Amino acid sequence: MLRTGPLYHGGVMVNYRCTAACRHCLYACSPGRGGGYLGREKAREICGVLKQGRIGSVHIGGGEPFLDFEGLLAVIDELGAAGIALDYIETNAYWARVKTARQKLERLLGAGVRALCISVDPYHAEYVPYGRPLLLAKLCRAAGMGYFLWKEEFLPALSGLAADRIHSRGELQEALGRAYIRDTAAAYAIGMGGRAVNIEEEYARRRPARELTDEAPCGRLFSTGHFHVDNQGWFIPPRCTGLRIPLNEAVRGLEPGRYPVYEALAAGGIAELLYIARREGFAESEEGYASKCNLCFHARAFLAARGGFAELDAEHYAQSLEYY
Numbered sequence: 001m002l003r004t005g006p007l008y009h010g011g012v013m014v015n016y017r018c019t020a021a022c023r024h025c026l027y028a029c030s031p032g033r034g035g036g037y038l039g040r041e042k043a044r045e046i047c048g049v050l051k052q053g054r055i056g057s058v059h060i061g062g063g064e065p066f067l068d069f070e071g072l073l074a075v076i077d078e079l080g081a082a083g084i085a086l087d088y089i090e091t092n093a094y095w096a097r098v099k100t101a102r103q104k105l106e107r108l109l110g111a112g113v114r115a116l117c118i119s120v121d122p123y124h125a126e127y128v129p130y131g132r133p134l135l136l137a138k139l140c141r142a143a144g145m146g147y148f149l150w151k152e153e154f155l156p157a158l159s160g161l162a163a164d165r166i167h168s169r170g171e172l173q174e175a176l177g178r179a180y181i182r183d184t185a186a187a188y189a190i191g192m193g194g195r196a197v198n199i200e201e202e203y204a205r206r207r208p209a210r211e212l213t214d215e216a217p218c219g220r221l222f223s224t225g226h227f228h229v230d231n232q233g234w235f236i237p238p239r240c241t242g243l244r245i246p247l248n249e250a251v252r253g254l255e256p257g258r259y260p261v262y263e264a265l266a267a268g269g270i271a272e273l274l275y276i277a278r279r280e281g282f283a284e285s286e287e288g289y290a291s292k293c294n295l296c297f298h299a300r301a302f303l304a305a306r307g308g309f310a311e312l313d314a315e316h317y318a319q320s321l322e323y324y
């Protein structure tokens, strides 16, 4: 039976829907994503499994957690009832308007929340005026809510642009330089999964699949540092998004044979994955691939579209390729 280690440093994703569709989004979130918001009952169930996995604290992310504020409070309540500490809540700050944001911050403080992780960078600036994160930071300071701007280092570059409106790729290129997409990815050291596969494909040299294929097991699939659990209770390994296993099986162990793609990658790496994919009709692109993980993404996307693999989130692949 395959097992992960004890869980540590995880995030609870309350939804996939977001007001933005950032070009680096590892989870391929967007305004068009379905799946609803994590409900109280499911949150309770997830908290129970997290406790079995001996996890002491999590952060809350999405999607955009503030799209259902009452739902967010219910999830916070369930974490508290389970004795799981909340490190911070991630948000893109789209909701930062003086009066209503103050009220929300007061309610969060009353619920025991101590910090927000507020996104600000050139990618988010295409969807959220960067004045919103700045306003939210100011309101947090006034209310006594902890926060960190992720990432503050981008503010000097953004300061040459109007803060009260969103900016197109063209405007950002003019202000930040033609390669700002590549440079931002490097500054973040982002994982090139999810929608970021498009960034890698735009900038990296392509290599033939044979040069990228090896049998090295993908240990990340069983890594429990910075894992996520989504609103349906799927465990998502760090960076290898689009792959998933039920959280309770991540904690208690995987029954052999149930998740062939997951098991193949865990045991025999990309070579095993390609064996399955070719058997199902996958043909490698003659243009090549930007990296081993990029080849992995496309082989999995092919299998997800064919159907029949519970460990592959078909919507993830479609959404990753839809926006850029």
Ligand code: SF4
Binding pocket: 018, 019, 020, 021, 022, 024, 025, 026, 027, 028, 029, 030, 062, 063, 064, 092, 119, 124
């Ligand atoms: S990176 Fe954050 S704000 Fe951007 S689309 Fe993804 S979840 Fe939404």
Ligand code: SF4
Binding pocket: 218, 220, 221, 239, 240, 265, 270, 292, 293, 296, 297
């Ligand atoms: S090859 Fe696939 S499973 Fe392995 S680390 Fe890369 S994305 Fe993850």
